[in-house]
Amino acid sequence: MSRMAPHTQPILPLSLERVSYSIGPATLLQDISLTIPAGRRLLVMGANGAGKSLFLRLCHGLIDPVSGRRTWASAEPRPKAQAMVFQRPVLLRRSVAENLAYPLALDGMERAARADLVAQTLDRFGLRPMANRPARLLSGGEQQRLALARAWAMRPQILFLDEPTSALDPSATRMIEGMVAQFADEGITIVMTTHNLGQARRLAQDVAFLHRGRMIEHQAADTFFAGPETPEARAFLAGDLVW
Amino acid sequence: MDNPFVIAFGLIMQADPALMQIISLSLRVTLSAVVIACAIGLPLGAALALSRFRGKAMVIVIFNALMGLPPVVAGLVVYLLLSRSGPLGGLALLFTPTAMILAQTVLILPIIVSLTRSVVEDLWAEYQEHLLSLGAGRLQAVPTLLWDGRVSLLTGVLAGFGRASAEVGAVLIVGGNIAGHTRTMTTAITLETARGNLGLAVALGLVLLSLTLALNAAAWGAGQWAKGRLG
Amino acid sequence: MRNTRNFMIAAVSGLTLWAALPATAQEFITVASTTSTENSGLFGHILPLFQAETGIEVRVVSQGTGQALETGRRGDADVVFVHARAQEEAFVAEGYGVQRLDVMYNDFVIVGPSDDPAGLRNAATAPEAMAAIAGAGASFASRGDDSGTHVAEQTLWALAEIDPAGTWYLSTGSSMGATLNTAAQVPAYALTDRGTWLSFANRGPLEIVFEGDPVLFNPYGIILVNPDRHPHVKAEQALAFIEWITSDTGQEAIASFVVGGEQLFFPNAQ
Missing domain, CATH: 3.40.190.10 (Periplasmic binding protein-like II)
Structure with a gap:
């Protein structure tokens, strides 16, 4: 593999200490403390509006905590070796290959190395036949595959995924889950939100459960699924409407 | 009145050298103005979209209002600047094509800036967190947004081209309508109208219209192509 | 995309070069005159004769008389050639022009x-x-x-x-x-x-x-813009034009301008 590894300094664990986030008078995340170690698959669960997406954005550095601390092992405020895949991928109005190359160019990768890595990514993710097609004209599943491929090409140590399959059909969902599992096998730390219980059971090693902006449970997946501690999580697992 | 279509056709078929010279000058002046206005207006509009500063709303309103600046006023301002008795008189630019380019640039810059701002603002709302996630800062976002907004931006550039190629007030004042030197399609039309040669005036108008049509068709085609290719 | 970008760079540079092309590097003077004179076609008839003789190009900016005199006042022309006697004399009296000479009348x-x-x-x-x-x-x-x-x-x-x-x-x-x-x-x-x-x-x-x-009776006068007031005025070439148009050659050229079989302007230089 000709993959270069410029961001080799370990950035994990990521730790949050009593982190809160609010907009105006509304407190949207409250007093969350959590450590995300390297090499785990953490699934973030909770009802709609519980704050899962915000939590992910806060970890990724798209928003900053209003109070509390977010620290990486590498001591950078926002390390580069991380990537995020969104629920609805926003792809640039360019070709598939150019979408892959874009973040690499931003990162200052040389043209030749970039071309190598793009070619390798196209092959690995089966995107070669559509390399020159406009990314915006791909199907939903293909677009999400490209978004994952783009994230992978950025060689992250940690990958955040925000409900990456909620807009996809079952076959595309299966494909995306397979890719996430493979990434984890390669040693990429996964933090992913979902409200799909089956998906959580299939992928999770750890579970964090959010309820109204608070993290009310955080434990190993087996323990969580065997018997959650809080009534809210129990109700969620039972399929009740929780609010 | 003689049939303007016949005259226009005759003029084009003969490739009348005076007409060719007028067409060439008109295109040269207008295209140069568009290129200069884009070179300034695209980055300026994008910067305006992405920046936050006190008085931003006022700047936006001013640029929007300047889109309606009467060409004569733009011409007059440039005239007073470039006149021998004006601050830039030493450059000896009055009554030259350069002065006309300058006046048209002043005229279309607000269109380019305002449209770019609006396009880039919308695109930025859509792209902001994704670009941040991919590692782009605000400064790096500017070229990305301009390139991804190219199809919409083309509309603004065409609007600028249309305004510049159609106006007569500004180029007449700063160019002086000197035969063989600063006479453009529009000033020639004005002159022929004043001479009562309405047929020839309309014929020149038809030639101007065909040129504008051809250019717009080309730009539209390019836009469609880009849409199909790049989504 | 790289091709598109290269193409655009080439197109923009080409246009910029085209725009920056120097105007004809020939000797020229600027004459502020009236639209009526320009519209009649007189300049199209006599200026090529002058240019052939002296090599000096005359660029005529045709405006209303008031605007033409203002152009001269601001120093944006070398010569003023208009038909409003009282205003012309005031122009000279105020020191903007050197001297008013009769040229012709219609x-x-x-x-x-x-x-x-x-x-x-x-x-x-x-x-x-x-x-x-x-x-x-x-x-x-x-x-x-x-x-x-x-x-x-x-x-x-x-x-x-x-x-x-x-x-x-x-x-x-x-x-x-x-x-x-x-x-x-x-x-x-x-x-x-x-x-x-x-x-x-x-x-x-x-x-x-x-x-x-x-x-x-509508007399036309020609005035050299005062080089003392506007030092950039091309006095030498401008005087050549004034001398030519008031000379026998220039006066004959004016008399020979005919539209529809009628002579339009009658030379009357002293």
């Missing part, structure tokens, strides 16, 4: 609808003709732009002791040609120089209804 005529509702054909003098228009309340289209023609018109109203006002008096605020276009549409009477009239193509129902009064 005359004004009054045009109007061929059925002549105000009966101008019966008038003996120009002021009498103007009084007939006002008396009949017949439409009259005025330049209204402080041009030489407009000044001449105002002189005629003053001689007739009439203050023109009312719905019949149309002040167009535009060039001679535009005013004649208006007059042809209304239809209305109008005062015009014979040169513009003879080369004017869109006459409609208009024809000459009054001419020949000596008061309609």
Whole structure:
């Protein structure tokens, strides 16, 4: 593999200490403390509006905590070796290959190395036949595959995924889950939100459960699924409407 | 009145050298103005979209209002600047094509800036967190947004081209309508109208219209192509 | 995308070069003159002769007389060539011009609808003709732009002791040609120089209804813009032009300019 590894300094664990986030008078995340170690698959669960997406954005550095601390092992405020895949991928109005190359160019990768890595990514993710097609004209599943491929090409140590399959059909969902599992096998730390219980059971090693902006449970997946501690999580697992 | 279509056709078929010279000058002046206005207006509009500063709303309103600046006023301002008795008189630019380019640039810059701002603002709302996630800062976002907004931006550039190629007030004042030197399609039309040669005036108008049509068709085609290719 | 980008860079550079091309690097002077002179086609006839003889290109900026004098005042022309004697003399007296020289004259005529509702054909003098228009309340289209023609018109109203006002008096605020276009549409009477009239193509129902009064005499003067006031004035080349146009050669060139078989301008340089 000709993959270069410029961001080799370990950035994990990521730790949050009593982190809160609010907009105006509304407190949207409250007093969350959590450590995300390297090499785990953490699934973030909770009802709609519980704050899962915000939590992910806060970890990724798209928003900053209003109070509390977010620290990486590498001591950078926002390390580069991380990537995020969104629920609805926003792809640039360019070709598939150019979408892959874009973040690499931003990162200052040389043209030749970039071309190598793009070619390798196209092959690995089966995107070669559509390399020159406009990314915006791909199907939903293909677009999400490209978004994952783009994230992978950025060689992250940690990958955040925000409900990456909620807009996809079952076959595309299966494909995306397979890719996430493979990434984890390669040693990429996964933090992913979902409200799909089956998906959580299939992928999770750890579970964090959010309820109204608070993290009310955080434990190993087996323990969580065997018997959650809080009534809210129990109700969620039972399929009740929780609010 | 003689049939303007016949005259226009005759003029084009003969490739009348005076007409060719007028067409060439008109295109040269207008295209140069568009290129200069884009070179300034695209980055300026994008910067305006992405920046936050006190008085931003006022700047936006001013640029929007300047889109309606009467060409004569733009011409007059440039005239007073470039006149021998004006601050830039030493450059000896009055009554030259350069002065006309300058006046048209002043005229279309607000269109380019305002449209770019609006396009880039919308695109930025859509792209902001994704670009941040991919590692782009605000400064790096500017070229990305301009390139991804190219199809919409083309509309603004065409609007600028249309305004510049159609106006007569500004180029007449700063160019002086000197035969063989600063006479453009529009000033020639004005002159022929004043001479009562309405047929020839309309014929020149038809030639101007065909040129504008051809250019717009080309730009539209390019836009469609880009849409199909790049989504 | 790289190809597209390269293409765009090439296109932009090409355009910029094209725009930056130097204008003809030849010797030239700038003459501020009136639209009526330009519209008549006189310059197209005489300037090539001058250029062939001296190699000096004359760039004529045609404006209204007021604007042409202002152009000279600001130093934006080397020579002023207009027809409004009093204003020209003031221009020289204020020190903007060096000296006013007679070049030629043409005359004004009054045009109007061929059925002549105000009966101008019966008038003996120009002021009498103007009084007939006002008396009949017949439409009259005025330049209204402080041009030489407009000044001449105002002189005629003053001689007739009439203050023109009312719905019949149309002040167009535009060039001679535009005013004649208006007059042809209304239809209305109008005062015009014979040169513009003879080369004017869109006459409609208009024809000459009054001419020949000596008061309609329209003299053209030429003035060198004062190099003491505007040092960049190309005095040497400008003087060459002034000398040429007032010389026998220049005067013959003016006399030989004919439209529709009629001589438009009559040389009168001393």
